[in-house]
Amino acid sequence: MTTLAPPPARRSRSLTTDLVQSLGDRIRDGRLPPGEKLPREADLMEEFGVSRTVVREAISRLQAAGMVETRHGIGTYVLGFGDASAFRISPSQLETLxxxxxxxxxxxxxxxxxxxxxxxxxxxxxxxxxxAALDAFAGAVEAWRDAVGPDFQFHLEIARATQNPRFADLMSTLGGMMIPRARLDSDVPITAERRDYLRHVNGEHESIYDAIRRQDAEAARAAMRTHLSNSRERRRRATVTPRS
Structure with a gap:
């Protein structure tokens, strides 16, 4: 009797998880030290026998965990974990709304x-x-994928644009788990409604970007406050109404 194959979405999720674990192990044991460039997508596909989509999802998760960063037109590099004794908000500290x-x-x-x-x-x-981070976000959403990695990257790049390294240090310490979807909605499938929501999020990002581009500090401050306040209010509503 022929055994039925598992559903493609679940199988893809398992392959992605396996690849994240394998690359994470290499980062943790020093085979991929901070500053090291990750192998090319094609090389990872060949080594692990997975699709390009699986590789990109795995890299997105590593970005969300603050373990790697993608530099536009150059490649993806290891960030590492930093000082384990330093301030850090771990996933276990983000269990509830x-x-x-x-x-x-x-x-x-x-x-x-x-x-x-x-x-x-x-x-x-x-x-x-x-x-580049905005375009990566939009591309992921239009491909019916979440965009936690590019979302975190956008906020990290804003911190870097302050020219004050302490802002970027703090953002890297918080890691991609600071993006609410990374912790609370990780298993929520991409639906048409959810894709519309993510498009709205990227629209808020575009407003922040536009103010920064114009060098309008007050507009940038207001746009960021609106963006994060909207996210906070959405989460607050979720404490009293079922999450869609």
Whole structure:
């Protein structure tokens, strides 16, 4: 009797998880040290026998975990874990909606000012990096994939555009789990309604980018506050109504 193959979505999720684990192990044991460039997509596909989609999803998850970063037109590089004794918000500290809302409040306090400083100090290179993150976000959504990795990358690039390395250090410490969807919605499939929501999120990102591009510090501050406050309010509503 022929055994039925598992559903493609579940199988793909398992392959992605396996690849994340394998690459994560290499980062943790030093085979892929901080600053090291990850192998090309084609090489990872061949080595692990997986599709390009699986490789990209795995890299997106590693980005969300703050373990790697993708540099537009160059490649993906290992960030590592930093100092284990330093301040860090671990996944175990983001188990509830209240935990996620608490981090959003921290982000509102920090990132609104970061956006204003980025508008004042950004370089053309910073703008290119921000644009690349926005385009990666939009591309993922239109391909019916979530965009946690590019979402985190966009906020990290804003921190870098402040020209104050402490902002980027803090964002890297928080890692991709600071994106609410990374913790609470990781198993929610992409539906038409969800895709529309993600398009709206990227529209808010575009408003932040536009203010930074124009070097309008007040507009950048306001756009970031609106963006993060909207996310916080959506999570608050989820505590009293079922999440769609």
């Amino acid at each position: 209240q935990d996620v809302i608490a981090v959003l409040e921290l982000r509102i306090a920090v990132e609104t000012e970061a956006a204003a400083l980025a508008a004042q100090r950004r370089s053309e290179e910073n703008l290119r990096a921000l644009r």
